[in-house]
Amino acid sequence: MSNATHNPQLNSHGELNHLLSIEGLSREMLTRILDTAVPFTEVAEREVKKVPLLRGKSVFNLFFENSTRTRTTFEIAAKRLSADVINLNINTSSASKGETLLDTADNLAAMQADMFVVRHAASGAPYLMAQHLATTGQDHIHIINAGDGRHAHPTQGLLDMYTIRHYKQDFTQLTVAIVGDVLHSRVARSQIHALTTLGVPEVRVIAPKTLLPSGIERLGVRVFNDMKEGLRGVDVVMMLRLQNERMQGALLPSAQEYFKSYGLTVDKLALARPDAIVMHPGPMNRGVEIESAVADGAQAVILPQVTFGIAVRMAVMAMLAGA
Amino acid sequence: MSNATHNPQLNSHGELNHLLSIEGLSREMLTRILDTAVPFTEVAEREVKKVPLLRGKSVFNLFFENSTRTRTTFEIAAKRLSADVINLNINTSSASKGETLLDTADNLAAMQADMFVVRHAASGAPYLMAQHLATTGQDHIHIINAGDGRHAHPTQGLLDMYTIRHYKQDFTQLTVAIVGDVLHSRVARSQIHALTTLGVPEVRVIAPKTLLPSGIERLGVRVFNDMKEGLRGVDVVMMLRLQNERMQGALLPSAQEYFKSYGLTVDKLALARPDAIVMHPGPMNRGVEIESAVADGAQAVILPQVTFGIAVRMAVMAMLAGA
């Protein structure tokens, strides 16, 4: 706990004040978040899916990059906690009027915001906001990183861990493969940090060389360029989304070629353990990174990931608000 | 009730589970919806315009086709029932990321949605979603069709029936004329099914031949190409909106020509019964399908249609939710 005070995500008591990345959070903290999420899965099954934990709090969804889907998950989580939610799609507003990120943060802070959920195309943007709020004495406002550039997407990483724990219980006996465009993926970074922190002994990344960042091994993963080799004997297959725009560039030959080598098919999945689960952060490109027979098959836990995602986001919001 | 189990809108007890179209609903069911709407017109006149019937329910407005106006009516109806409402304009989000309609439905279902209000440019899209939810065991999620392609717009049809019943009481004594672009109108289809089911003895459609679907007579309507003939002696005039885009095509000579032949003027209205009411689903093209003197005149009930529309939508939502 000695370096806790240096971690911008934690307050001086070592409690979660912002959720900016999985990196830097202890195994205890990750476990505490997952444990807190458990009762929230039950809220969603009630007649009245609402608890008053954030009543009268103002949660701002600051989406500098458009993502209806991710915004929806945070909006619904906040509303089920009874918060007032304000959606701001900032690409079409102040940003075009030339206001800076920090001026936007200052302004919303002055409106007595309680929480910012931030998605931004620039890696580090939520960190910058958190640092700025600290220097201006506004760090009672909590920031959740909802995806920043290629850097991190911590709630996605957490909901993935919740899903794995739900189906596999013990992280310390698992072999997990992450497959696809690791290079451009903030999701992959968050997953790798979470898996290694939670004690997964073997984390594999499977990708063509052009879609792997150099030095990825230093994060504690084994690299495979051949998908069949990489999938052999794994307990968990975590597929990554292939951004359409990548397929038009020089990094990839074609969607068909990609699917042939790195698409998850029934045949390739047969190389994993028979009880292996298949995950995907969505939205899926069927026929590009995953075959429909797998996406809709018995081993897929892609929709439970979504369900757990709401509970995990409710848990993070409740913990940050000290509720 | 024997074919109730085959109607995708009804559950095994013959109760309304989805509202997908007027077609296939019995006179009893239509009457029950209209009856249920009556007390909801009073909610809107209270100091606190809210009832807790849908408290803690998650209603998703899924607009794959933009319509602020229709979305607003559903949003306000749901909020007055105390639901949590999430708006998704999907043309600009997942759809552009290549996610399919059914993947979107699955994802929102996994977020424990209670109700989808769906507007889509493709006829049948809400049916497809309802079928899919049934096959995946998710048919506790209720779907309201808020307009699909040229097919149906059932809440519009219902609010129109509410309006007619309010002013004319007995459907079985009426002559009703529907005027305008029947060919492209989902509103007209819903109106025709509702009027014939509720026992209106004479339903007329008035339109140029180019704006009439072939075989329309089979729906039980009388066709008129001459508006003056068609309006003679009617109790109710239901104008349709002329889509601007139609006027640029080959189907119509010009807005001026159209107005001359099929625009509702004070002169033409004089051919109807003196106590005839004039309806329009909005938004109106003044000077194209309707003269302002009529739109703002004593016989117009266009704004009451809007008021009743909120009550009807509240009634449908409350019935679907079993509240």
Add this chain to the structure above:
Amino acid sequence: MSNATHNPQLNSHGELNHLLSIEGLSREMLTRILDTAVPFTEVAEREVKKVPLLRGKSVFNLFFENSTRTRTTFEIAAKRLSADVINLNINTSSASKGETLLDTADNLAAMQADMFVVRHAASGAPYLMAQHLATTGQDHIHIINAGDGRHAHPTQGLLDMYTIRHYKQDFTQLTVAIVGDVLHSRVARSQIHALTTLGVPEVRVIAPKTLLPSGIERLGVRVFNDMKEGLRGVDVVMMLRLQNERMQGALLPSAQEYFKSYGLTVDKLALARPDAIVMHPGPMNRGVEIESAVADGAQAVILPQVTFGIAVRMAVMAMLAGA
């Protein structure tokens, strides 16, 4: 009070029914609004930032001109009063379908709206709506002008007055300078009317001749073209935002030139009284109309303006609703 019945903002008892402009409101009315706002600043500091004054009321944000920032302040004010808020960005909806402003007003009135917050590019649009609602017997719906063309932005003017009173207490001893593009500024008009009505003995406007409307002196202000002269001895400096689009036209040489002559720098600010406060309606163009050292300096009260703005908007909404 004899002309109260002629003021479209007041009802027959002289009470505020709409807030359309500062012009035409008495010193007593402005003071009453500011006084009403005081307790609302405390609501925002509570654990649960909500009061039930507008519970069950429907507030429509009608933004015919996009402004996420202003819309957000009204949305949060209404939600903290427990209203149901519906956002309509009408440039992309009915307006493009050809529906008129007044048809939109009629339709939303028929949905039993309680309040319209209206932003429109055309000066006078909210007046037109208020007049129309009066002629149609709908003036129980309250209109707040959230900025109309070059005409008025009354809640901005009121929050500015709240800020000045907070820091300077007595309006009748002050010299206030308004600096920048007065010609195109609805904010400047609202500020000038508010300051003169509240008894500020000297209101100065500082601008290049090309950015001053002719005859501005008639509003009771002193005109300065030289900023250094104009700032000498003032208690309050109110900067205006320079619209980017102005800088591309013939009215201004360049942003750099403008900054040199009319940008508020530490050096120029030194000519004002040492305890002068610096205000800006936001969003700021740093380095164009204001130097960052001033914007972030000890004399700036720009963020308190935002905070007070929420309280002032809550006060106006509560007064209009008779709460």
